[in-house]
Every structure is written in C-alpha cells, then in structure tokens.
Amino acid sequence: MFGDRGLGWKLGAALAVALGLAFLSARRAGSTAPDLLGCKAQPARWDGTMLRIHSARVVESDTAGFEIESDGVSARVVPAAAVAPGDSIDLTGTFRAQGQFVHLTEVRKIGGLKGPARLLSLVPVMVLGGVLLNLLRHFTFRPQALQVGRSPGGPGEGPRTLDAGAPPGAA
Amino acid sequence: MPNLLFQFAAAFAVGQGLRDGRLRSVLYAGVCLPEILHQGFLLLAGTSAWFCLPLHSPLGMVPWCYLGALLFEAGWRPRAFGALLAGSWIHLLVEGIHDSWGEGGVLWAFPVTLARFGGRILRDDPSWRATLGAAALIAGLSVASRLGKHPRGSR
Numbered sequence: 069m070f071g072d073r074g075l076g077w078k079l080g081a082a083l084a085v086a087l088g089l090a091f092l093s094a095r096r097a098g099s100t101a102p103d104l105l106g107c108k109a110q111p112a113r114w115d116g117t118m119l120r121i122h123s124a125r126v127v128e129s130d131t132a133g134f135e136i137e138s139d140g141v142s143a144r145v146v147p148a149a150a151v152a153p154g155d156s157i158d159l160t161g162t163f164r165a166q167g168q169f170v171h172l173t174e175v176r177k178i179g180g181l182k183g184p185a186r187l188l189s190l191v192p193v194m195v196l197g198g199v200l201l202n203l204l205r206h207f208t209f210r211p212q213a214l215q216v217g218r219s220p221g222g223p224g225e226g227p228r229t230l231d232a233g234a235p236p237g238a239a
Numbered sequence: 240m241p242n243l244l245f246q247f248a249a250a251f252a253v254g255q256g257l258r259d260g261r262l263r264s265v266l267y268a269g270v271c272l273p274e275i276l277h278q279g280f281l282l283l284a285g286t287s288a289w290f291c292l293p294l295h296s297p298l299g300m301v302p303w304c305y306l307g308a309l310l311f312e313a314g315w316r317p318r319a320f321g322a323l324l325a326g327s328w329i330h331l332l333v334e335g336i337h338d339s340w341g342e343g344g345v346l347w348a349f350p351v352t353l354a355r356f357g358g359r360i361l362r363d364d365p366s367w368r369a370t371l372g373a374a375a376l377i378a379g380l381s382v383a384s385r386l387g388k389h390p391r392g393s394r
Contacts, residue, residue, distance in 0.1 A: 070308065071313055078309055085302040089350060090286075090290045092350045093293050093350040094286075120288075192244070195244050195271070199267045200271075203267070207311070230319075231312045232315050
C-alpha cells in the first residue's frame, strides 16, 4: 500500500478518490442544498430551504430588512439586522418562495478587523510558514523523478521526494 | 473558523508525546493541511464551498493524507500517513468544537452522510486575548518539555 511499486497509479488513484468526493459533494449539494441562484430559478421547489450564503454584500438596508448581492444574484432579507450598505456578510436563512425573500436566521459581518487587530490575519500565515520551515528542517525535498539523465543507481535513485534527513530526536 | 494557531496549539500539545522530532513536524504539517487545501481550492481554483466541504471532513481528508504520505520516501510513508491524518483530524476536532458560522460542528463523513459532530462549545473569537492564550499554551508546553518532562525529546 505504501511501497514504491505502482506509485504513479497510487498517486493517481488517491487524487481521483479525493476529487471524486469533492465532485460528489458539489453534486449532492445541488440536489439537497441549492444556492441563491437555484432558489430564485426554482422558487416553488426550494420553498423553506435553509440557505448558507458566504461573502454577500449588503446593497441597501431599511427598517424592515436589507438587500444583498451574492455572486451576481440579489435577494431581499428580512427582518432587519445591524448591517449597513457596503458591509460584507455571511448569513444563514430560510428561502421563502412567496415573495422570493430570505428569512434571516443568523448574520455575521466578515473582514471586520480594524486597526492593530488586522495583524491577527497574519497569524495563520506565520503559523503555516513556521510549520513548513520546521518540516524542511527534518526532510529534504529531492524531485528525482523529474531529473532525467541521471545515472541509474545513483544517489537517491527512485521516485522519493521527501527524505528524512535528521536522526530521531534532532532539534 | 478558529485561528490556525488554536489548532496548532492543540497539535503541539499532542506532539509533546512524540519523541521523534521528524514525526512531530509531519503532525504539524497535517494540522495545516485542511486549511491549505480548502483555501487553495476555494480562493486559487475558485471552486464552490460545497466542492471544498470534504476537505473539512475527517473522511474526506483520508485520500489527501494518503496522497501526501506517498510523497515521502517509502520507509516513512506509513508514519507520515498516520501523522498527517492525526494532524488533520486535530484541526477538524478543534474546528468542530468552535462556534463556527452556520449550524456548527463538522460533517464527519460528508458527502456519504450529513451527520455532524461537535458544536458550539468554544466561542469563535479571533481576538488578541484568544490568540495570546494559544501562544501562551504553546510557550508553556515548550518550556515544560525543555525542563525535563521529555529529556530526550526534541522539536
């Protein structure tokens, strides 16, 4: 299962399974959880469906509700919430075919960090950089498979790409 | 989504029980793997959120971790697979107990089932206080490790 024999096939199979799950997910979502465009295209079919809308932009708001735009599709959301035109939001709500609006369940503003708090968005990047550097301290990247012309049986011959270099317990 | 630092802090705590620094480094890479893949597909490839959902399900991470393990030298692949999978599941476990936007929890075997685990146990709080708390946990564990809890351990 983890040997070098048929490595290309194993890599291909793993990628196929991983992408297959992703395509299955997208396909299943289309039949069980439509997006805003799907709801507006077939309102009767999706009446009462729970919607999760990412990164919508508030176009206008009033005392009764507000108007959003998401992926080029606009929709009315009721009741009103603490949002203003121009805000970016994530929201969950229930689609109502009668009147074609979304009954709001939950809304969150996104990208709302201001001032020094904006530096917090750098933390994940720093964590990721540190983790990758730590990995490269212990493993050497050797893309032998791409080095055509090396003498057979030479150092590092084979399809390996990440070789453990440091001994166990090395700092 | 909780800060990646929280997830790393959880993996760091688990990693203190591992003596091999190389294995620990793969575990930490596994913690970042769901986020790298998710953001990569979502932001760089422009795929839909539903397409990316298996990247945040424990079942969906199995083929990606296997794929990642195959990139290591043959003798290291089983250990790399275990460490990558453990790391990615730690990521999802921490994500599952956070008060994430929407219904909360993690779909553990999506798209096979819609069953969830976890829920709104910890507040999803990207504040300095929470970030410093996670950093303090990492620093505390690191100091405790160096003070002799694992004399032969290393980073």
